[in-house]
Amino acid sequence: MLKRAGGAAMPDGSGGTTLADAVRERIGARLAATDAELARRYPGDPGTRQPVHTVYVPADAFAEDTVRSWGDQALAALDAHAPDAAALAGVLGLPADVAGTVHERVRAKLRREPVEDLRIDFEDGYGNRPDAEEDAAAVAAARTVTAVVAAGTAPPYLGIRMKCLEAAVRDRGIRTLDLFLTGLLAGGGLPDGLVLTLPKVTFPEQVAAMAALCGEFERAAGLPNGRIRFEIQIETTQAILGPDGAAGVPRLIDAAGGRATALHYGTFDYSAACGVGAAHQSPDHPVADFAKAVMQAAAAGTGVRLSDGSTNVLPVGPTERVHAAWRLHYGLVRRALARAYYQGWDMHPGHLPTRYAAVYAYYREGLDATAARLAAYVARTGGEVLDEPATARALSGDLLRGLDCGALDPAEVTGRTGLGPADLAALAGRPAR
Structure with a gap:
């Protein structure tokens, strides 16, 4: 007879153990703090919708009709330069089997929800103004946000990019943030889709100061702790590689104390900081790829x-120039999607047609293969690819993102996979929505 270390006899052939239960318990106790730290630092996907883009509008140009105006301008550009599916396919090289659906869905998106995330810019897009002028713009921004939220015309995500916390503009940035948030509270409260952006971060202490600032506002305004969160813009080389040679981004995330929602790569500030000439500053430059790989890890x-x-x-400009710009933008968006960067910046209404064309084509081209692989994984029937749980997370995550942005419909996803949104969320490791 085999015996466990604890002394209990085990039937022949059933196996046995050598270690006492107390050993397992001691190992568990030894790693309890590590378990807690893993859960704190790496909670996984938040389970919320991620916008496919962020639109930046100077604070003095933001108005109640800004989103509708961008959509109308984008539709006009599409009508003028790619009025039908064949024309859009010819410009962008869309496969024939998705071109019609993509063109139709892009037009519908531009009518229904042309902007998913909008940032009212008080930084580079706004510049330095007299204090009274920026005060008035911050108050007006809060009132306008309140109005569009009440009217149901606000994009799903909306907020401001304040000036950074460097000494020269620190007080101005804090005052603008205070005026904006106070104005929102006076108008009825902070909207669910509120997003704040902290630019030009260099050291973790600046992120920690922003987190402290948010906490102070919450306490003063009687808000729940952690209600105000923010994005960190990665625009400086020091944010990527610190003076000691260590990666800076993990320190920035840690310094936020759980308030960081996103990292946004700043193409032109970062490229310029690396000495890249103006003609070569682009999201696909090698310095950009390096920075974004560090951010991703x-x-x-x-x-x-x-x-x-x-x-x-x-x-x-003329159609030939528009087509060239569209091909460039479409290629950059598709490149980013393949590299798991599912969001990007759009700076002009004319970028919206190719943003959505790229996103929709990406998800629709992959729909059949993604759905088939996921269905085979769930059914344990195998197939041409042997997928693991990590790949199932990626497959279901792709389908969820496609549903979120309107590239895919629930019925066609469920019809191909047999899975509903809650099933997909479970496979993706997201909280059920």
Whole structure:
């Protein structure tokens, strides 16, 4: 007879153990603090919708009709330069089997929800103004946000980019943030989709100061602790590689104390900081790829999301020039999607058609293969690819993102996989929505 170390006899052939239960218990106790730290630092995906883009509008240009105006301008550009599916396919090289659906869904999106995330910009897009002028703009921004939220015309996500916390503009940035948030409270409260952006971060102490600032406002306004969170813009080389040679991004996330929601790559500030010439500053430059790879590794598992930067090539002028800009933008968005950067910046209404065309084509081109692989995984029937749980998370995550942005419909996803949104969320490791 085999015996366990604890002394209980085991039937022949049934196996046995050598270690006493107390050993397992001691190992568990030894790793309890590590378990807690893993859960704190790496909680996983937050389970909420991630916008496919962020639109930046100077604070003095933001108005109640801004979102509708962008949608109308984007539709006009589409009508003028790619009025039907064949024309859009010819410009962007869309496969024939998805071109019609993509063109139709892009038009519907531009009518229904042309902007998913909008940032009222008090930083580079606004510049330095007299204090009285910026005060008035901050108050007006709060009133306008309150109005569009009440009217049901606000994008799902909306907020401001304040000035950074460097000494020269620190007081101005804090005052603008205070005026904006106070104005929102006076108008009825902070909207669910509120997003704040902290630019030009260099050291973790600046992020910690922003977190402290949010906490102070919450206490003063009687808000729940942690209600106010923010994005961190990665625009400086020091944010990527610190003076001691260590990666800076994990320290920035940690310094936020759980308030960081996303990391946004700043194409032009970061490229310029690396000495890249103006003609070569682009989201696909090698310095950009390096920075974004560091951001990606640092954010993985933390619940902090990623956003690519923008292109400054605008689709304006004659059709030939618009088409060239569209092809560039479409290619950059598709490249980012393949690299798991599911969000990016758009700086002009003319970028909206190619943003949505790229996103919709990406998810629709992969729908059949993604759904088939996921269905085979769930049914344990195998197939041409042997997928693991980690791949199932990725497959279901792709389908959820496609549903969120309107590229896919629930019926076609369920019809191909047999899975509903709650099933997909469970496979993706997200909280049920």
